[in-house]
Amino acid sequence: MSSFIDFGIAQKQYNRMNRITQLFGTKYPIVQGGMIWHSGWRLASAVSNNGGLGLIGSASMYPDVLRENIRKCKEATDKPFGVNVALLYPNLEEIINIILEEGVKIVFTSAGNPKTYTENLKKEGIKVAHVVSSVKFAVKSQEAGVDAVVAEGFEAGGHNGRDETTTLCLIPNVRKHIDIPLIAAGGIGLGSQMRAAMTLGADGVQIGSRFAATIEASSHDNFKNKIIELKEGDTQLTLKELAPVRLVKNKFFHDLEGLYETGRNVEALKETLGRARAKRGMFEGDLVEGELEIGQVSALIDEILPVEKVFENLIKEFNEAKIDLSL
Numbered sequence: 281m282s283s284f285i286d287f288g289i290a291q292k293q294y295n296r297m298n299r300i301t302q303l304f305g306t307k308y309p310i311v312q313g314g315m316i317w318h319s320g321w322r323l324a325s326a327v328s329n330n331g332g333l334g335l336i337g338s339a340s341m342y343p344d345v346l347r348e349n350i351r352k353c354k355e356a357t358d359k360p361f362g363v364n365v366a367l368l369y370p371n372l373e374e375i376i377n378i379i380l381e382e383g384v385k386i387v388f389t390s391a392g393n394p395k396t397y398t399e400n401l402k403k404e405g406i407k408v409a410h411v412v413s414s415v416k417f418a419v420k421s422q423e424a425g426v427d428a429v430v431a432e433g434f435e436a437g438g439h440n441g442r443d444e445t446t447t448l449c450l451i452p453n454v455r456k457h458i459d460i461p462l463i464a465a466g467g468i469g470l471g472s473q474m475r476a477a478m479t480l481g482a483d484g485v486q487i488g489s490r491f492a493a494t495i496e497a498s499s500h501d502n503f504k505n506k507i508i509e510l511k512e513g514d515t516q517l518t519l520k521e522l523a524p525v526r527l528v529k530n531k532f533f534h535d536l537e538g539l540y541e542t543g544r545n546v547e548a549l550k551e552t553l554g555r556a557r558a559k560r561g562m563f564e565g566d567l568v569e570g571e572l573e574i575g576q577v578s579a580l581i582d583e584i585l586p587v588e589k590v591f592e593n594l595i596k597e598f599n600e601a602k603i604d605l606s607l
Contacts, residue, residue, distance in 0.1 A: 299461040300484035303407060303427055304386060305360045307331030309484025310474070310594065311430070311463055312491045314364020314388055315438065316340035316573075317562040320498035321349040323491060325356035326587035335388055339366040340559065343374045350382045360386060362407075366439075367392025368523070380404055391439060391523075394424040402427075409463065411486075413441025418454045418462075428461040429454065430486050435467030437489050437575035440517055440524045447477065455481030469577035471597025487594075489575040495586045500565030503572060510578040521546050522553070528572035532557065 300309035312319065312327040314335035324334030336353060338346045346363070353361050363384050365375060368391040376397055379387060387401055390411035398408050402425060409428040410421040418429045431454040433447025434440050447466040455462055464482035468474055469490035477485050492499060493507045510528065517526045518536055527533045535552055539545060553571075561570020585593075 298483075300428070300463065303461055304333050304362075306333050308591075308595070309463075310591075311335065311388075311484065311486040313465065313486050313488030314338070314362075314390075315488050315492060316366075316558060318488075318492045318497040318499045319364070321353040321356060322496040323494065323498060323587070324349075324361050325353045326494075326496040327491065328353075328357045328359035328361045330588055330591040331359075332591065333386065334361040335364045335386075336361070337364050338375055339364070339369050340563070343371055343378055346375060347378050347382060350378070350384060354382075362386030362388055364388045364390065365397075366390050367396055372397075376401075379406075388430065389426075390430075394421045394426055398424045398426055411465070412454075413450070414443060414445065415450075415453050415457050418458050422458045422460050426460070428463055428483075429458060430463040430465050431482075432486070433464075433466030434517060434524075434526075435576040436465055437492075437515070437526045437578070438573040440526055442520055442524050444517065448480070451477060451480040451482050467575060467577050469575075469580055471594040471599070472601035473577075474594060475598050475601045489577050490581060490590060491587070492574060493578075493581050493584050494590060495584060499562045502565030502567055503562050504584050506567055506572065507574055507578050508582050508584060510574065510581075512576075512579045515574060515576055515578065519549065519553070521549060525571075525573060526575060528574060530561075530570070530572055531568045532561070532571060 308331040310332035312334050314337035316337050316339045319337030324336045327334035336349050363379055367389055386407045388409045394410040401408050407427045409430055410426045411430040411432055412418045413432050421429050431450050433450045434444040451464045461483045463484045463486050464477035465486035468485050468487050474485045493504050515526050515528055517524055519525050557571035560566045561572045
């Protein structure tokens with residue numbers, strides 16, 4: 281596979297971009313988002329084997345399942361990979377202990393205070409990145425000692441920021457306020473979008489939705505096929521009263537939205553949400569009553585591809601995205 285032969289950008293940006301590959305020991309500054317019900321060992325190892333950083337999504341795994349995925353990932357790749365830890369989920373202590381016991385060297389944290397585990401993880405020689413949706417929390421993450429920040433615009437699928445700040449606005453603003461490596465996320469699925477994010481000041485990108493629609497993703501084929509059918513406007517951010525999340529507009533989504541017509545009753549939202557809706561939708565394939573989380577970039581995804589082909593496309597598109605901006 282070819283490398284980034286021609287960045288077509290200033291040497292300063294090339295050096296800044298290399299901060300991600302140097303930090304994580306990868307060939308490319310491409311991180312696969314640790315998405316629940318998608319990011320098992322098959323996806324993570326395939327991404328790592330193709331030069332990116334694969335992440336196992338621990339939030340949809342019981343501790344013993346996480347341990348099994350880490351061990352299988354080690355068997356499937358000799359390249360760096362990591363684990364994404366959502367700090368709002370239970371069993372955190374057990375999950376962290378498994379990560380330490382299994383010798384994982386990279387951890388991405390999200391949905392919580394970066395101070396909670398960063399210091400202890402770094403004492404064990406682990407590289408830590410934290411996902412944020414605002415400048416405020418990017419600064420707090422840097423102060424907490426993380427090695428990198430993932431700044432995610434509200435185009436992203438799944439849980440999201442309440443302020444609805446787009447990637448186009450978020451990345452240059454975060455870049456102004458932090459010095460550590462910056463990874464852009466939210467609405468990135470093409471190589472041209474990757475180049476745009478890096479022009480805005482990112483050192484690399486985190487990609488979720490494009491990797492959700494791959495052969496290696498652990499989600500149900502029903503959902504993968506749904507992703508490639510989605511058009512512009514088929515997803516929407518909702519549930520700000522609980523935890524903002526971008527969902528496909530299926531029956532379950534419209535049931536939630538119907539509750540807003542009678543007032544924003546948090547208890548009614550919780551009752552309708554129930555338990556295991558995300559598993560039901562994305563892992564078990566219930567496209568009607570399940571919770572279907574995916575980003576706006578899904579409107580640009582029209583094929584379920586192997587990870588290797590996704591990388592080939594990203595690199596080709598990145599190098600072809602050369603626009604003469606001379607005025």
